[in-house]
Amino acid sequence: MVQLTFLGTSAGKPTRERNVSALALEFEQDNKWYLFDCGEATQHQMIRTRLTIGKLDTIFITHLHGDHYYGLPGLLASKKLDTAFNPLSIYGPKGIKKFLECVTDVSSEYLGYDLKIIEYEAQDSFVFDRFSLKILPLVHSVESFAFYIKENDISNKLNEKKLRAIGLEPSSLYGELQRGKSITFKGKKLEPKDFTLDTIPGRSLIIAGDNSRPDILGRYLEDLDLLVHECTYTQETYDSLPVKVLHSTAQELATVVQEKGVKNLIASHINPRYNKNGTMGVEMIYNEIKHNYKGRLFIANDFDEYRLDRDSVVEKL
Template identity: 55%
Template sequence: TQHQLMRSSLSLGKLTTIFITHLHGDHIYGLPGLLASKTLNKALRPLTLYGPPGIKAFIECSTGSAHSELAYPFEIVEFAPGDTFAFDRFTVSVRPLVHSIESFAFDIKEHDTAGRLDEAKLRSEGLEPSPLYGELKRGRGVVFEGRRFEPGDYLLEPRKGRRVVIAGDNAEPEVLAEALDDLDLLVHESTYTQPVFDALEKKHQHTTALQLGKSAQRHGVKNLIATHISARYGQSGAHSIEEIYNEIAAVYKGRVFIANDFDCFELRRDGTLVKG
């Protein structure tokens, strides 16, 4: 993560929050170096790290052994299943997964926005922008030139917030069933195709493309980003990445992407997911 961040256009100086799904090495070994880099780059904005029990001991041991002194305010929050954290525009809820160690998903819910004023309608009825608009937005009726305007007649429907679930390593997508119904976007591992998994002598606790596609289709997930693909799929592997995509697409009719480093996605208000 540290090296890829340096290759990207993202700035360490703007990093304020990190969420960790579980404590396997491929998900946390880059953290100590990243934390130290923030100091070296004089990126002194406060940083909060959220992770499962044990993340604090790992960070304190690694930074302490290396005598790394972090020159910025740094807080570690160890969460438990069911915890919810509130931010300015959204909440993050922690959901447990099925893996060889504790692993979690983050259910991110954008706040609903209050109904906007139908300004075109107000203007057409003679009420131009003025402090009276503020009264209507606050739910209070107003009188203008002898006529009463009630907020219920001019407030548009509230806009429902978007919702995204980002999952760590997980062997059973259905453990998230409660969170998947009508979900806007699911970001979930798809480590193997089903035939490859079936042929493995030792079964690791990961999800196949077939499992993921079936679960997403069953619950009406609108968009899907598949991550954590085994190295056997790709240019240097014995299998093609298209095998992952095709196995998902055979059973899932929503929009699906296979994630790559540096990919950027926009989840639009209408629910459309667009790759930048």
């Protein structure tokens, strides 16, 4: 399973319904989790979930607008107070290192754990335990980026049913086969290729920062399992703005993902004008996307949890 928990889904500022941007990502049979963006009060949102700061391994920041990273100082301090002294890595665009060093210096904050800060550039690639990640540039008022995440393929899963059929129960010999080594059982030589299942392809997803041009993601959208992308306005609202801002509309986003064959779309970063108590509800965004996109669609709310299964189907939990 690949699981996502939305900790903040508002654009620009917190509202009664939504906090600002933050998204947790987890992989099955993993003892850690990953955070994408860390808007103000992200640690408050975490308290209302099962996520713990002690198991947070890495934070990825899409761009340096406050609603995407102002929550970092408080979270880093709370990690120390919780005596969660395991190392933490933060990946962000140029400037994130200066920001964090300034905060810890001015506040005389001694974290007590190893904090690794990596400033990335467009097209950089990184390899983690369960996935690889590539940095993709977007179009916004400041440098903004998307993270293309490709889960590792599973290529050494044994056919236990076949092994049990010849009398070989789980043992250290299974490990030898998984490591690609031949073994001898009951006087017969067994080759790994004869007892290994077909490769299971890893799932693919993109978690994008603020972006006015969904089409800039190009070929990375083709046959993508899941795209998490901002959808700040409907087209009508955007067209009526006296001052244009570099954000995506529902219509623009839908047109691109339909053309590229994206299998699942979760829209987030919703402008505060779309709310439960006003005249403009979030269903306006949903309907505009759905009119142009035939894949599986969700509009994220705070604390929503989604699961991407092996069949490339996203379900809300």
